[in-house]
Amino acid sequence: MNPRNVGEISDPSGVGTVGNPICGDVMKMFLRIENSVIVDAKFKTFGCGAAIATSSMVTEMVKGKTIEDALKISNKAVAEALGGLPAVKMHCSVLAEEALRSALQNYYEKQGLPVPFEVKKHGHDEHGSQY
Numbered sequence: 001m002n003p004r005n006v007g008e009i010s011d012p013s014g015v016g017t018v019g020n021p022i023c024g025d026v027m028k029m030f031l032r033i034e035n036s037v038i039v040d041a042k043f044k045t046f047g048c049g050a051a052i053a054t055s056s057m058v059t060e061m062v063k064g065k066t067i068e069d070a071l072k073i074s075n076k077a078v079a080e081a082l083g084g085l086p087a088v089k090m091h092c093s094v095l096a097e098e099a100l101r102s103a104l105q106n107y108y109e110k111q112g113l114p115v116p117f118e119v120k121k122h123g124h125d126e127h128g129s130q131y
Helices: 049-062 075-081 087-110
Strands: 014-019 026-034 037-046
Touching (some): 026 087
Antiparallel strands (some): 014 026, 026 037
16 A cells, blocks of 8 residues: 555644654654644654554544544554554554544644543663654
8 A cells, every 4th residue: 555645734723743862763744733633634644654653544544523523543553454463563543543542632732622532651771762
Protein backbone atom coordinates (compact mmCIF):
# COMPACT_ATOMS: atom_id res chain seq x y z
CA MET A 1 0.00 0.00 0.00
CA ASN A 2 1.27 3.46 -0.82
CA PRO A 3 1.21 6.11 1.90
CA ARG A 4 -1.97 8.17 1.96
CA ASN A 5 -2.58 11.67 3.29
CA VAL A 6 1.00 12.87 2.97
CA GLY A 7 1.35 16.64 3.25
CA GLU A 8 0.10 19.56 5.28
CA ILE A 9 -3.31 21.12 5.92
CA SER A 10 -3.36 24.88 5.52
CA ASP A 11 -4.73 26.55 8.64
CA PRO A 12 -5.15 23.26 10.56
CA SER A 13 -7.33 22.91 13.64
CA GLY A 14 -4.50 21.08 15.41
CA VAL A 15 -0.87 20.16 14.75
CA GLY A 16 1.29 17.76 16.69
CA THR A 17 4.95 16.92 16.33
CA VAL A 18 6.65 14.02 18.08
CA GLY A 19 9.96 12.29 17.67
CA ASN A 20 12.23 9.56 18.93
CA PRO A 21 15.77 10.91 19.28
CA ILE A 22 17.19 7.38 19.43
CA CYS A 23 15.98 6.16 16.03
CA GLY A 24 15.57 9.61 14.47
CA ASP A 25 11.90 9.23 13.46
CA VAL A 26 9.90 12.48 13.51
CA MET A 27 6.16 12.70 12.83
CA LYS A 28 4.08 15.80 12.29
CA MET A 29 0.30 15.39 12.14
CA PHE A 30 -2.22 17.96 10.90
CA LEU A 31 -5.93 17.76 11.71
CA ARG A 32 -8.99 19.65 10.49
CA ILE A 33 -11.81 19.37 13.02
CA GLU A 34 -15.38 20.58 12.52
CA ASN A 35 -18.09 20.13 15.16
CA SER A 36 -15.84 17.73 17.12
CA VAL A 37 -15.37 15.49 14.04
CA ILE A 38 -12.00 15.00 12.34
CA VAL A 39 -12.81 15.80 8.72
CA ASP A 40 -9.25 15.68 7.39
CA ALA A 41 -5.87 14.42 8.54
CA LYS A 42 -2.45 14.64 6.92
CA PHE A 43 1.10 13.91 8.01
CA LYS A 44 4.74 14.55 7.27
CA THR A 45 7.16 11.95 8.59
CA PHE A 46 10.92 11.72 8.52
CA GLY A 47 11.80 8.14 9.24
CA CYS A 48 11.77 4.52 8.19
CA GLY A 49 9.09 2.74 6.20
CA ALA A 50 7.30 1.61 9.36
CA ALA A 51 7.14 5.19 10.63
CA ILE A 52 5.62 6.35 7.35
CA ALA A 53 3.18 3.42 7.28
CA THR A 54 1.95 4.00 10.84
CA SER A 55 1.56 7.75 10.21
CA SER A 56 -0.46 7.06 7.08
CA MET A 57 -2.63 4.44 8.79
CA VAL A 58 -3.53 6.62 11.76
CA THR A 59 -4.65 9.43 9.41
CA GLU A 60 -6.89 6.93 7.59
CA MET A 61 -8.27 5.62 10.89
CA VAL A 62 -9.25 9.04 12.32
CA LYS A 63 -11.01 10.57 9.31
CA GLY A 64 -14.72 10.90 10.02
CA LYS A 65 -14.32 10.00 13.69
CA THR A 66 -15.28 12.15 16.63
CA ILE A 67 -12.45 13.33 18.84
CA GLU A 68 -13.71 10.95 21.52
CA ASP A 69 -13.51 7.97 19.15
CA ALA A 70 -10.12 9.05 17.78
CA LEU A 71 -8.72 9.04 21.31
CA LYS A 72 -9.58 5.34 21.56
CA ILE A 73 -7.11 4.51 18.77
CA SER A 74 -4.09 2.82 20.34
CA ASN A 75 -0.68 2.02 18.93
CA LYS A 76 -1.71 -1.65 18.96
CA ALA A 77 -4.78 -0.88 16.83
CA VAL A 78 -2.56 0.96 14.33
CA ALA A 79 -0.14 -1.97 14.15
CA GLU A 80 -3.01 -4.45 13.75
CA ALA A 81 -4.55 -2.37 10.96
CA LEU A 82 -1.23 -2.71 9.12
CA GLY A 83 -1.26 -6.48 9.55
CA GLY A 84 1.31 -6.33 12.34
CA LEU A 85 4.75 -4.82 12.84
CA PRO A 86 8.05 -6.44 13.82
CA ALA A 87 8.74 -5.97 17.53
CA VAL A 88 11.67 -3.66 16.77
CA LYS A 89 9.30 -1.35 14.82
CA MET A 90 6.45 -1.17 17.37
CA HIS A 91 7.85 2.15 18.57
CA CYS A 92 6.67 3.61 15.25
CA SER A 93 3.05 2.83 16.15
CA VAL A 94 3.64 4.43 19.55
CA LEU A 95 4.87 7.60 17.83
CA ALA A 96 1.80 7.61 15.56
CA GLU A 97 -0.50 7.45 18.60
CA GLU A 98 1.52 10.21 20.29
CA ALA A 99 1.37 12.41 17.16
CA LEU A 100 -2.42 12.09 17.07
CA ARG A 101 -2.75 12.95 20.75
CA SER A 102 -0.31 15.85 20.37
CA ALA A 103 -2.38 17.30 17.49
CA LEU A 104 -5.58 16.91 19.52
CA GLN A 105 -3.92 18.57 22.52
CA ASN A 106 -2.94 21.48 20.26
CA TYR A 107 -6.55 21.71 19.01
CA TYR A 108 -7.90 22.00 22.56
CA GLU A 109 -5.25 24.57 23.50
CA LYS A 110 -6.05 26.69 20.41
CA GLN A 111 -9.73 26.61 21.43
CA GLY A 112 -8.80 27.76 24.94
CA LEU A 113 -10.27 24.56 26.35
CA PRO A 114 -8.81 22.22 28.97
CA VAL A 115 -7.31 19.07 27.49
CA PRO A 116 -9.76 16.31 28.53
CA PHE A 117 -7.27 13.46 28.28
CA GLU A 118 -3.87 12.52 29.55
CA VAL A 119 -1.12 13.13 27.02
CA LYS A 120 0.91 9.94 26.84
CA LYS A 121 4.65 10.23 26.63
CA HIS A 122 6.48 6.99 26.08
CA GLY A 123 10.11 6.68 27.01
CA HIS A 124 12.89 4.95 25.12
CA ASP A 125 16.25 3.75 26.34
CA GLU A 126 19.49 4.13 24.40
CA HIS A 127 18.65 0.99 22.39
CA GLY A 128 15.22 2.23 21.36
CA SER A 129 13.38 -0.16 23.69
CA GLN A 130 10.26 1.20 25.34
CA TYR A 131 10.10 1.56 29.09
